[in-house]
Amino acid sequence: MFSIGDLSRRTGVKVPTIRYYEQMGLVAAPERSEGNQRRYSRQELERLAFIRHARDLGFAVEDIRALIDLSGHPEQPCGHADKIAQEQLVSVREKIAQLKRLETELERIATCCDGKTVGDCYVIRALSDHALCAEEHV
Amino acid sequence: MFSIGDLSRRTGVKVPTIRYYEQMGLVAAPERSEGNQRRYSRQELERLAFIRHARDLGFAVEDIRALIDLSGHPEQPCGHADKIAQEQLVSVREKIAQLKRLETELERIATCCDGKTVGDCYVIRALSDHALCAEEHV
DNA sequence: TGTAATTCCTCTAGTCACTAGAGCTTCAAG
C-alpha cells in the first residue's frame, strides 16, 4: 500500500494534483487508513502513471478520461483510441508550425536591436508596427 | 472616434477581451459617449494593436505591461525590452524542442496500432507502459 | 514510550487569459 506521497514520488504527479484528479473522477477514490489517509494499491499507481504519461504528451484530461474508459473495455475495437492519438498528433504538429513562425519573428525582433534607448529600440518598434513583420502571423 | 466594436474589428481583439484589458489596466479607460459607451482615439487603437501583436507572439500580459511602461519612457536604455524579447525567444525554442519530442513519440504511438481491439491496441499499451517509449520525455 | 518532524487531511481561494450569459440601455439606419 502506498501513501499519497509515495504515489507522488513514484509518478512525479504532485500530491495536490492527485487529489484534484480524484475530485475530477480521473482516478477512483482509494481506500483509507484508520486515520483517514489515502492508501493506494499498485493498480492505482499504474493508472496514475498512465495519466501522467498522457498529460506529458499533451492529451487533455477529457481525452485521458476517454482512453481510460476504453482501456476498461478491452474487447472493443480500438479505432477510437487511435483517433484520439491521431488528433493529438495533428494538434502537436500545428503547434510546432505556429511556434516556428513565432521563433522566426522573435529572432528578427530580439537580435536587431542596436538602439541605445527605448526611443529607437527595435523591439518596441516592431511590436508597435505590424508592418515591420516579415510574414503574417496568426 | 471608434466604438469598442470598431476597435475590435480593426485589431482582431474581441470586445469582451478589450474590456478585460481595461480592467487589468493594460489599456487606459477611454472617454465615454453621452450614453456611457466607450469612445477610443487612434492612439488607443494603436496601443491595442501593439498588445494584440505581442500576445500573438506569446508574450505574457505582465511582459506586455512592462513593454508598454518602457515605451512610455523613450529616453531610457532599451536593455530591458531586449531582455524580455530574448527570454521570450528562449521560451519559444524550448517549447518547440519539447513538442518535437512529443511529436516523435506520438507518431510511434498513433501509427503502429494494428490491433483490432483495445486489448491489444498500441495506443493504450504505450500510454500504460512508459518503458515502450523510445526516449525520455519531460 | 515520548516527542518532534513530517506527512496527511479538508476547505477555500487564486492563477492565467479570457469567455459566456443575463438583463438592461444606447445608438444608427431606414
Add this chain to the structure above:
DNA sequence: CTTGAAGCTCTAGTGACTAGAGGAATTACA
C-alpha cells in the same frame, strides 16, 4: 420614430492545476 444591432455592467465558468490555513495522523528516533 421604430427596430435591431451593438453597447453596458455584473457574475460566473473554463482548464488544469497551485497555494495556504488550520488541524490530524504517521513515522523516526531517543
